[in-house]
Structures are given as structure tokens and as C-alpha cells.
Amino acid sequence: MDMQKRPRRIRGNETVRRMVRETRVDKASLIYPMFVMEGLQGKEEISAMPGQYRYGMDSMNRKIETLLNKGVSSIMLFGIPQHKDACGSSAYDSQGIIQQAVAEIKSHFPEMYVITDVCMCEYTSHGHCGMLKGDYVDNDTTLELLAKTALSHVEAGADMVAPSDMMDGRIAGIRNVLDAHGYVETPIMSYAVKYASSFYGPFREAAGSAPSFGDRKSYQMDFHNVKEGLKEAQLDVEEGADIIMVKPALSYLDVIHRVSEEVNLPVAAYSVSGEYSMVKAAGKLGYIDEEKIICEMAVSTYRAGADIYLTYFAEELAGFMDEGRIG
């Protein structure tokens, strides 16, 4: 057989396979999304996300300790307030759940890098991501509240803020307010390319943030589009974003790829609640090998171009990396 090129030569054993890997992963790029709930004692399992919890302050601290021990040193915090109203006032209350949680974490674990999700939907009585004018989410009045919220998080000690509301102009709005208060060094990770996705279903149960009427299609993106995502990313770069996020991850690898080619900033991909819950459900039924699927999903996201990976499987992945199951 006259065949000089045999791609299988470099697949012969694990050592050579590891040597020639094109995609390498690192625990430092993992971010764990975490829910903290006002007034909760202990923790409460999220029924649509088995293995994920809403945390009260004490159990939150224990979880942070576990994460740090496993080598996961960044979290994305979501708050579930006791009080909701039309203008989401608990979002920017200096004694709100996020503000308290950040201060608590930073006092015990200053080495944990705390990123806060900046949005109104967990705090508004109607569950939309901004202020309503009639039935429409009003862009420009929302900007002020988002900037106030971001500032209150940073004042409480947040290392980075991550607006997820999809209002136009919010990166510039937040940047201006942070800078005016001297927080010129605090980075913004923009949920720049965020699609109106049914993959967020379990999250909305977790955070009690489902819209009470309508949907989020007038602000989150249509999943038929990718050029529109590049436009969103470019606008946020111009407005001063430091990291661009694409969300969800698994069904959007093409978008991650395009964004990472076009943008000269680190790209984050968020493997969202629905992705987590699908894997857990199929794993429980024995239809898939849960651990191998978690690894494959993670590597494919990095291979597509993500530099940073937000995932509810962060702790598991850190363990798999330690064991050399992916690397």
C-alpha cells in the first residue's frame, strides 16, 4: 500500500494524542455561576437543575471554600431578593442581596474573584430586564438603573460587573458612572451577544425571573442571526467593554467562532441552565455518559474560540482537568 500520509500515526497512544492537542484547557478560565437568596438559611436545591442550589450566606461561604479548594477562583453571582417592585429597587439597594453577599465573600475570601450579573429581571415584579413604559421595556430609563446597580455592586467590593439585560448603550452608561466614581480599573464583561433562548428556562425557575407577560424578544437577539451578534459585539467594544460574552454556548459555537475572529478582546461563552439540565436529565436516565459529555461540551466551546467558560459544571471540570481527563 503506497500511502505516505496516515493521520492515524499521531493517534496511536494517549501520550502522543496529548502532545498534539490543539485545544488546551485551564481551570483559570472557568467561572461558576451561583445563586444567593435573601433571608435563606442553608441552601435549597433548584428543582429544574439537580445539583445546583440557592444559597443562604452560611452555605454560600462553604461553597466558596470548596470552589477555591478545587481551583475554581471566579464566580458569577445572581441575587434572589425578598422584595420586588416595578422599578427593581432591590437591585441597587446598598443593603440588597448581592451587595451583602459580595461584602461577605470578600471579607472571608478576598482571593475569590467576584463577578456580578447586572440585570433587573430578578428584581422587577413583572420579571422584565428593565423599566416598563406600557408593555414595552424602555431602554433609556433602564440605563440609569443599570448603572446605579453596577456601581452599588462595585462599591460592595465586586471585582467585575457583567450586564446581561441587552439594553442598547448600557456598557457606555455603566463605564461612565464607574469612572465618575473613580472605579476606572473595574472591568466590564458584557453579555454582548445574548440570544432570546429557551435554554434559559431552568434559570428562570431558579431565580424566579420569568417575565409575567410576553417574552424578551424585543431586547435579546433572534437566534436566526449572526451578523447582528457581531454588531452587538462591536458596539460594546467601542463602548469600552473588556470581555465579550456569547450566550448560550452549545448551540452557538458558530457565533463564538465568528465573534472570536472579529473582536480583539477575550471572549467568554456561557453554558446556560438548559444545557446543564439536559445533561443531568439524560445522564440520570442512562442515555449518555454524563462526565464525558461535560468534557466534550467544554472542549468544543474552547475549540470554537472561547477563552473563558461559564458553566454550572465548573467544579466537576476542575476535577476532570486535575485527573487529566481533559487537558
Ligand code: PBG
Ligand atoms: C438575567 C440572566 C439570565 C441568565 C443570565 N442572566 C436569564 C434571562 O435572560 O432570562 C440565564 C442564565 C442561564 O440560563 O443559566 N437576565
